[in-house]
Amino acid sequence: MATTSPSTAAALHRQFLASPNQNGTNDVDAESEIVFVEETLPNLNSFMENNHKEENNAEDQKSTTNKRYLPLLVLNYVLLFVGSLSASLLSKYYFIHKGSSKWVSTWVQSAGFPLLLFPIFLPVLLNYTKRKPFTGFGQKLFWFSVLVGLMLGFNNLLISWGVAYLPVSTSALLLSSQLVFTLILSSIIVKQKITFSNLNCVILITISSIILALDSSHEKPQGLTDREYFIGFSSTIGAGLLFSLYLPVMEKIYQSVNCYQMVMEMQLIMEIAATVLATVGMACDKGFSDMKREAEGGFDKGTTVYWVTIVSTVVTWQCCFMGTAGMVFLTSSLTGGICSTALLSINVLGGVAVYKDPFGGFKAVSTVLCIWGFCSYVFGMYIRMKRKNVGRKNSSSASSTELIPRRNSDM
Numbered sequence: 435m436a437t438t439s440p441s442t443a444a445a446l447h448r449q450f451l452a453s454p455n456q457n458g459t460n461d462v463d464a465e466s467e468i469v470f471v472e473e474t475l476p477n478l479n480s481f482m483e484n485n486h487k488e489e490n491n492a493e494d495q496k497s498t499t500n501k502r503y504l505p506l507l508v509l510n511y512v513l514l515f516v517g518s519l520s521a522s523l524l525s526k527y528y529f530i531h532k533g534s535s536k537w538v539s540t541w542v543q544s545a546g547f548p549l550l551l552f553p554i555f556l557p558v559l560l561n562y563t564k565r566k567p568f569t570g571f572g573q574k575l576f577w578f579s580v581l582v583g584l585m586l587g588f589n590n591l592l593i594s595w596g597v598a599y600l601p602v603s604t605s606a607l608l609l610s611s612q613l614v615f616t617l618i619l620s621s622i623i624v625k626q627k628i629t630f631s632n633l634n635c636v637i638l639i640t641i642s643s644i645i646l647a648l649d650s651s652h653e654k655p656q657g658l659t660d661r662e663y664f665i666g667f668s669s670t671i672g673a674g675l676l677f678s679l680y681l682p683v684m685e686k687i688y689q690s691v692n693c694y695q696m697v698m699e700m701q702l703i704m705e706i707a708a709t710v711l712a713t714v715g716m717a718c719d720k721g722f723s724d725m726k727r728e729a730e731g732g733f734d735k736g737t738t739v740y741w742v743t744i745v746s747t748v749v750t751w752q753c754c755f756m757g758t759a760g761m762v763f764l765t766s767s768l769t770g771g772i773c774s775t776a777l778l779s780i781n782v783l784g785g786v787a788v789y790k791d792p793f794g795g796f797k798a799v800s801t802v803l804c805i806w807g808f809c810s811y812v813f814g815m816y817i818r819m820k821r822k823n824v825g826r827k828n829s830s831s832a833s834s835t836e837l838i839p840r841r842n843s844d845m
């Protein structure tokens with residue numbers, strides 16, 4: 435965890451301001467962004483030493499003027515999309531074919547953390563950046579990542595209980611309730627503005643999940659007791675609450691981080707912490723012997739399919755969390771929450787297509803509302819970004835939108 439001396443950081447800062455940007459012009463915006471960042475990180479400055487801010491500003495990857503911004507955004511959304519859909523279907527596959535350990539299902543959600551070494555080390559190996567991994571990673575940021583990682587680990591456990599007991603469609607749409615909590619908590623933690631566009635989206639997606647919850651209350655899988663159904667239902671709501679705290683907390687931390695590589699480093703530490711929690715749970719609650727028993731015949735598709743399922747679930751969950759972290763970093767916690775929550779309705783369709791979950795009129799209306807809310811939000815975001823870019827051309831001052839990370843007291 436190397437640090438940069440104040441004089442080196444100041445020199446870096448001056449050098450950056452004096453150097454042409456990627457478009458070949460001197461970047462007035464970049465200077466104002468640095469000033470914004472430096473002026474407006476009141477609370478989280480305590481997590482990061484000041485010189486790290488300047489050091490990381492040399493590559494502000496969350497600035498929409500950065501030529502890597504859009505490819506990075508698209509890449510993260512693809513990771514989130516593919517990861518969320520396939521992880522949800524694979525988790526259900528595990529339980530349908532007589533996998534039964536909630537701890538195994540929790541463990542696979544974070545155990546793919548070594549995959550994060552790719553986005554951390556590849557940029558250096560490919561000469562995309564000169565920043566050495568973990569440069570500027572202070573102790574407080576480390577411990578904060580551990581804490582958030584433990585919270586994520588607990589969220590993963592709650593998700594496992596939900597997936598174990600509820601149909602994919604029900605658990606996915608119950609999780610949609612996390613959006614209201616995300617809006618409330620992000621307005622408190624990162625001062626997210628409540629606008630017509632985001633309120634409209636949150637209301638539509640929430641109504642869609644209420645319709646589904648009412649519709650599927652009679653859709654209890656055979657053999658499931660009322661108690662188990664209640665556990666599945668309440669742990670899914672609990673997971674939604676935890677996740678909606680996780681998103682704005684992450685956004686708050688990312689306000690002091692301007693480099694994607696560092697986001698992945700924090701993600702690595704969080705996933706290791708979540709894996710430690712799951713491994714302790716496995717060890718204390720016979721998780722490893724359950725895994726062995728399932729591999730040796732408990733799983734009704736045989737040993738090879740069991741391990742393929744486990745490894746694929748590990749990889750897809752990692753993609754899902756990598757994409758979520760990237761979305762929050764590049765946009766905002768609310769946008770990240772809306773993107774991942776809207777994907778839940780795609781998971782509903784996945785559950786219907788793959789597992790023949792029932793799909794009646796209520797589910798159809800619910801899915802349409804969810805897609806409508808998401809599309810109107812993305813369209814609103816697009817319009818604001820266009821307006822902002824026109825504004826940028828006319829004057830060099832920057833105002834805030836939800837797509838573009840805010841750098842003023844709005845946050």
Ligand SMILES: Nc1nc2[nH]cnc2c(=O)[nH]1
Binds near residue numbers: 677
């Ligand atoms: N609670 C919760 N956990 C997740 N893990 C991955 N995606 C999600 C999500 O949308 N909600």
